[in-house]
Amino acid sequence: MTKQRHNLHLLVMATILAITALEISSAHAQNTYVDIHDFNTSTLVSPQYPGILAQGRDGNLYGTTPSGGTLGFGGVFKITPTGTYSVIYNFDGTAHGKTPRSGLTLGSDGNFYGTTWQGGTSNYGVVFQITSAGILTVLHNFSYSDGGNPYSPPIQGTDGNYYGVTEAGGTGSGTVYKITSSGTFTSLHSFSFAECATPVAPLIQGTDGNFYGMCESGGAAGGDGSVIKITSAGVVTVMYSFDFTHGSHPNGPLVQATDGNFYGTTNGGGSLDGGVVFKLTSAKVLTVLYNFNAKPGSVDGNVVDAGVIQATDGNFYGVTDGGGTNGFGIVYKITSAGVYSVLYNLVQAAGAVPETTMRQHTNGKLYGQANSGGANSVGALFSFDVGLKAFVSEFPTSGKVAKSVGILGSGFTGATSVTFNGTNATYSVLSDTYISATVPSGAGTGFVNVVTPGGTLKSNLKFRVTPTVLSFSPSSGPVGTQVTITGNSLTQASKVTFGGGKVAVFSVNSDTKITATVPAGAITGKIQVTTPGGTATSSTTFTVN
Structure with missing residues (x-):
């Protein structure tokens, strides 16, 4: 063998060994469960559903438990991704509330928002704001007529307000409310039993701007629960009423996946009576994806209180309270x-007995909470590594040009670029785990990328750049008239309509200009432009002569 061939042989062998080592390392990293904290009575115990974990700007996870702590009324905790734990607030059982089952929502102001199930001035619970340093402010005391006993935290809508539901109150079946970060409260809707009863899961906001939620009972099919759609004005539409055959009594939240469909779970029902995982389309078509078996000893799990999450690999991950080979x-x-x-x-x-929905941290790992077990038998916090890479998460996930957007992740110190669908953005690195960026002019709907010294991090979701229609010319004309539409973020336009919803033939001239032809059948009305980021409507009407 010549020296040259010998060196080539060694290079090939080294490459094979490196690839094998990488594969072994990757396989070892997958499906690794780590108990990162064991609860104990003095530092909170037994997290219960919904118990939403929130990732803060500092990269830590924040949550609540409804009991334990120095006063026994539950509290708010912080934990690092590697398990350094601290209690940042203990509820007092009176003015500031007690029994916080909700978990937390990270707001655009960097504070967290949640609810307590009881306590407050009327003992029907409160909505609160808390800083990462543990300074808590009660924003609203429920009085039953405006809602009562909220299980879940409010979520922040794209308009900056917070929207939530209560388990009880109103006319008896629960309510929908809106609240600002300063505490201005609006009761939007009181549920009828036929619509929804006992909503314990938090709302989500769909890509259409509406809110979607799950109701543990109520609905039109005998009380097995429902899926509802709610506008920001409080108009409720029942998307699906569960009928036991397709599941019953959902406790976990919905998730809208990248395919546009909604995915969720139910605690009971289905063909094996142990609950289901389902898919629901925007056209209200529900498909059962999996039936859990209620029989004791079911190795595939049962008793499903948690929802599913869609991770960065596109798959859905969840937990069950019971079943499995150990029954836990x-x-x-x-x-x-x-x-x-x-x-x-x-x-x-x-x-x-993990009751709460897991969360994927931007380090790629999944994090969850167990209601019992652990070293002290009162629950644990755990990480679960399925081998997924680190990413960045933007909030909000949609907005117009010039909108300020927060980006969560890690390793940001020394970042050299932030782009929205390939368009460079202005940004400020505020910490190693948080960037503030501005949606750049010319950006379209797409992924956010951050270039750091450690490599490029891609967002888990596409940022949807919302289009705007600023003006059009002329303001009137007959069918066939060429109309110039001026606005922002128009490059990805897929449809232009005139009054009456008539679709026009159009051409995109630039990111700020479209030329459209008034279509046959159009009537006087507003012009709309649709892109992957949403639909923009003109403020004035085009008059069809």
């Missing part, structure tokens, strides 16, 4: 086509 619940994965697999069986010593 499981971690599972399911695809949008319903291919299901058990990834891990929980053991009593490291956390059992």
Whole structure:
């Protein structure tokens, strides 16, 4: 063998060994469960659903438990991704509330928002704001007529306001409310039983701007629960009423996946009476993807209080309270086509009975909470590594040009570029885990990328750049008239309509200009332009002569 061929042989062998080592390392990193904290009575105990975990600007996770703490009324905790834990607030059981089951929502102001199930001036719970340093402000005291006993935290809408639901109050079946960060409260709707009753899961905001939620009971099919759509003005539409055959009594939140459909779980019902994982389209068509088996000893899990999350690999991940080989619940994965697999069986010593929906941290790992088990038998916090890469998460996930957007992640110190769908943005690195950026002119809907010294981090979701229609000329004309529409973020336009919803033939001249032809059948009305980021409507009407 010549020296040259010998060196080539060594290079090939070294490459094979490196690839093998990488594959072994990757396989070892997958499906790794780590108990990162064991609760104890003095520092909070037993997180319960919904118990939403929020990632803060500092990269830490924040949450609540409804009991334990120095006063026994629950509190708010902070934990680093590696398990350094602290209680930042203990509820007093009176003026500031008690029994916080909600978990937290990170607001655009960097504060967290949540609710307590009880306490406050009328003992029907409160809405609160809390800083990462533990300074808590009560924003609203529920009085039952405007809602009562909220389980879930409010979520922040694209308009900057916070929207939530209460389990009880109003006319008896619960309510929908809106509240500002300064505490201005508006009761939007009191549910009828036929619409919804006992909504315990938080709302989500869909890409259409409406809010969607799950109701544990009520609905039109005998009280097995429902999925609802709510406008920002409080108009409610029942998307689906559960009928036991397709599931019953959902407790976990919905998630709108990248395919535009909604995915969720129910606690009971289905063909095996153990709950289901389902898909629901915007056209109200529900498909059961998986049926859990209620029988004791079910190895695929049962008793499903948590929802599913869609991780950066496109798959959905969830937990069950019970079942599995040890009877303490499981971690599972399911695809949008319903291919299901058990990834891990929980053991009593490291956390059992996980009721709350997991969260994917921007480090790529999944984090969850167990209601019992652990070293002190009162619950645990855990990480679950399925081998996914680090990413960035933007909030909000949509907005117009010049909108300020927060970006969560890590390793930002020394970042050299932030782009929205390839368009450079102005930005400020405020910490190693938080960037503030401005939606740049010319950007279209697409992924956000941050170039750091450690590599390029891509967002888990596309940022939807909302189009605007500023003006059009001429302001009137017959069918066939050429109309110039001026606005912003028009490059990706897919449809232009005139009054009566008539679709026009158009051409995109630039990101700020479209030329459209008044279509046959059009009537006097407003012009709309639709892009992947949403639909923009003109403020004035075009008059068809």
